[in-house]
Amino acid sequence: MGGFIDLYTEADTFLHRMDPRVKIVAVLLLSLLAFILSHLYLLLALLTFIFLLLFLARATISRTAFALKFVLRFMVLIIILWPIFDPTGTPVLASLGPIKITEPAVWRGVTSAARVGCLATVWYILMFTTSQRDLVRALVKMGVRFDFGLTLAISLRFLPTFGALIDSIKDAQRARGLELSKGGLLKRSKNYVAVLVPTIVSALRTADTLSLALQSRAYGARADRTYLRDLNMRPSDYVALAVLAAILVLPAFAKFVMQVDI
């Protein structure tokens, strides 16, 4: 349960050690880069670079494939559907009634899929190398309000709890003879109400106690709250930031100022 939601895996690599703020900036910059680049070979180069990072973060192929399996399916779907819905360009490779498959459309589909692959993998690296608490801490340090950070942290923290809760309620209802995987869609969704209602009631009760617990621990007592954990940029973090800036600035400059087609 926890493994599914929390992708973080403890290891001691330079990506794990990197300041989470730098990683967040890096992910944003690389995502932006994936949008700027429009040539397939450049996107594939970017993808290779991202996979190199993944390798350096010691992510195993099987875990990555598992975490990204929905993305992979989505990419295949893009490659298949894009040419069907985009009839522009020549030469035409095949046609069937109103549907025309053209060669540029096929490449555009592959390009888009590569872009999606870049985006997903780069975010996966962030989640894989950064613990949830560091992520939230970084967001707050970058100016996100503490209440929002806390809300995010609490949501992440309680996901597995509610997951376990749903499982146990399902078991309890099954033990009373509820069939959750039989019948048509309508019947099944009706049966799921018997799981949903107790879950919601229990979640609300938890939220009630939670709010009492927060207040009992002096939540909101002072505006100048301190933090046990500090984030400190080390020299290597600045280097990483500089490298990233260069990776983005060069292509951006080429594309928008020098009007080079990339």
Place this chain on the structure above:
Amino acid sequence: MKALELNNVRFKYRDFQNWALDSVSLEVEKGEFVTILGCNGSGKSTLCLLTNGLIPHAIQGNLQGSVSVFGNNVGEQPVSQSATKVGIVFQEPESQLFCMSVEEEVAFGPENLAVPREEIKTRVEWALELVGMKGYNNRSPFSLSGGQKQRVAIAAALSMRPEMLVLDEPAYALDPVGRLGLYSVLRDLKEKHGMTVILAERDAEEALAFSDRFVLMKDGKLLESGPPRQVLRDPAKLREIGVAPPQVTEVASLLNTRMGTSKFSFLTVEEAERAILEEVLKPKKEGRR
């Protein structure tokens, strides 16, 4: 100055008819360990929620009378301020821990109070050591056992350096081993740290050994208050409020009835053994009755 002073307190939850607490007056001295006994719905939790001002600040209803903690009226100051004097541990271990690591959990209170970072570190280590959870700093609270969760909740309250700790049926969801660990922490708090403790319980057995006072509650009313030995002299009182009397005191009361005396009163197995041996080995001067 009393640690806690309830003066003729009545409380009714919003939209409800019954008084959840009815004319309750109670004084708790500094350093006292008070166990509040009562069955379902007797008003224990309501009383606990009053001690740091969650009633009336977070929970609406009709409140009469006054509640003060170390001389301050909790109705007149925000909960976050009362929280620096009173730490609370709730019944449910699951929903009072909300951080992603044990360390953050324990640091949360002092962080809110803007305690300097170095001091927080010291307090976290101190509190975790006290509850026997040293070294669990980076574990997720979700991954702990119920007993460990409750001990972390205690540490999270202690790190604010409160003068009083209020625990609402902390052992409710725990297995026997978890209970044992929890009560040994409570005993330490009293014996080594002189903490003022208010413990709500449905069961008299475990708190017996280290409570200075038992308070019996029923239907929102405070029926009796006194040292355990005095309150337990008549086990019927406990049964009347729906609490099972500890087995040793049952033995004492049975012996008293059988032998027509009232001299037996023991709270521990050791005391019982000594008293019974004495009785058995005593040379019989008078004839059998």
